[in-house]
Amino acid sequence: MSLFTCTNCDSQFPKWYGRCPECSQWGTLVEQSNPASNSKSSKQKTSHKAIASLSIQQNQKIKDQASFRLRTQNTEVDRVLGGGIVPGSLLLLSGEPGRGKSTLAAMLACSLFKSSSHVLYISGEESLIQLKERFLRLSLAFDQVHYLEAHPIETIIATIEKELPTFVIIDSIQTIGSQVLEAPLASPNLVRYITNLLLTFTKQTNIPILLIGQVTKEGSLAGPKTLEHLVDVVLSLEGDSVHALRFLRSSKNRFGSTGEVGVFEMTNHGLIALENPSKHFLQERVAVPGSVLTATLEGSRVFLVEVQALVEKNAYSVPIRRASGFDQNRLMMLCAILSKRASLSLQDHDVYINVVGGIELHEPASDLAVCAAILSAKTNKIQEYPVIYLGEVGLGGELRSVPLLEQRVKECKRFGIKEIIVPMRQKLPQTKGITQISELSS
Incomplete structure (x- = not known):
């Protein structure tokens, strides 16, 4: 039985199509024989007695290296990685163009050189002169980093094995080819083949490797989906072009938590770590109608952010609901709850919500802040x-409890905020400045 595989998205189909049903590319399906049927007869002829056995390893004889991590000297990066880079790990950093992936890689190369002896930077997107200009623009010492231009993956692995660097950066994996596998650059089969070779090499030599990956127009990682399953750590650098903030998140981490987030500010001298993001979010706040504060949770950290609302008389039959940094569907639901449960007339008003600073609010604990901002803007108070x-709003107008409330209250007290409004159902010790309410109507 034959299968037809798409050379663009690596999808498989039992029959041929002129256009791939998955990625909508024309002329990309190639016929391949089913390896399972070809190898079935050969497996039946091979006896299990003829296969050589392997020696197992005892846990008592393995050295404990779980506590050792390669520190990047960057508090935000180490926080996301769970304390540093684990030797022998394969990391993948992705992000949209212009978000600072190469800038972050350059900063890691110099910071790791201070704590180790040898860092190898393999670049397929920039020449030696271009990379040196980038380092000089960021005020980084380029002489400390060893450079290698893009070559076939077999040559790269042989070079790494000869030089034995402490850390390797490949920018980017879509620019690396192969002498063995004949496939176009950045094709799914080639990217998977290169990643498998590098994964095997890192486990054998204990040399950590950072891969920089490109993303598609839809925002997903370019290449096969199995690329994310092969690597040990998947990092993404997020942000937009109109704000200077960048957020480093981990969607997969075999050696730590995936809930942490690193916050950076993009400047002329590179990415500056923000150890106190709440101060950055609130430093330009002005008390105006529709402006309230909330405490959102990102991993184990609490950020104080400003939520702004604007309510304006509608000139058309259908009111407008727009949100920046907040889910628009949830905004429509909260407006309906305010109209039904709090008797706030919004059917002839447009509602706009903005979360200041470029951060996005994903947790329901910010529902009460959005409702308070809309009420303040509507009444012009x-x-x-x-x-x-703080509080999640239910369809009945009731307020539900939020997780880790004591940690949020502690962060608010640290900034000198004296009044906090939380749900009545939340169990809290008697604390001055905390007001508990049960529903929106109160």
Whole structure:
């Protein structure tokens, strides 16, 4: 039985199509024989007695290296990685163009050189002169980094095995070819083949390797989906072109948590780690109608952010609901709850929500802050002093509890915020400045 494989997205089909049903590319399906049927007869002829056995390893004889990590000297990166880079790990860094992937890689190369002896930078997108100009623009010492231009993966592995660097950066994996596998650059089969070779090599030599990957127009990682399953750590550098903030997140980490987030600010001197993001989010806040504060949770960290609302009389029959940094469908639901449960007339008003600073609110704990911002904008009232709103709003207008409330309250007290509004159902010790309410109508 034959299978037809798409050379663009690596999907398989039992019959041929002129256009791939998955990626909609024309003329990319290639016929391949089923390896399972070809090898079935040969496996039946081979006896299990003829296969050589392997020696097993005892756990008592293996040296404990779990506590050793290669520190990057960058607090935000180490936080996301769980304390540093684990030797023998294969890391993947992805992000949209212009977000700072190569800048972050250059900074890691110099910082790791200070703690180790040898860092190898393999670049297929920049020449030696271009890479040197990047380092000089970022005020980084380029002489400390060893450079290698893009070559076939077999040559690269042989060079790494000869030089034995402490850390390797490949920018990017889509620019690497092969002498063995004849396939176009960045094709799914070639990317999978290169990743498998590098994964095997890192486990044998204990040399960590960072791969930089490109993303598609839809924002997903370019190449086969199995690429994310092969590597040990998947990092993504997020942000937009109108804000200077960049967020480093981990969607997969075999050696730590995936809930942590690193916050950076893009400047002329590279990415600057923000150890106190709440101060950055609130430094330009002005008390105006529709401006409230909330405490959102990112991993194990609490960020204080400003939520702004604008309510304006609608000139058309259908009111507008727009949100930046907040889910628009949830905004429509909260507007309906306010109209039904809190008797706030919004059917003839447009509602706009903006989360200041470029951060996005994903957890339901920010529902109460959005409702408070809409109410403040609708009534045109200004709060005399900062108030934190925390709580999930149900369809009945009731307020539900939020996780890790004590940690959020501690962060609010650290910034000198004296009043916090939380759900009545939340179990809290008697603390001055905390007001508990049960529903929106109150």
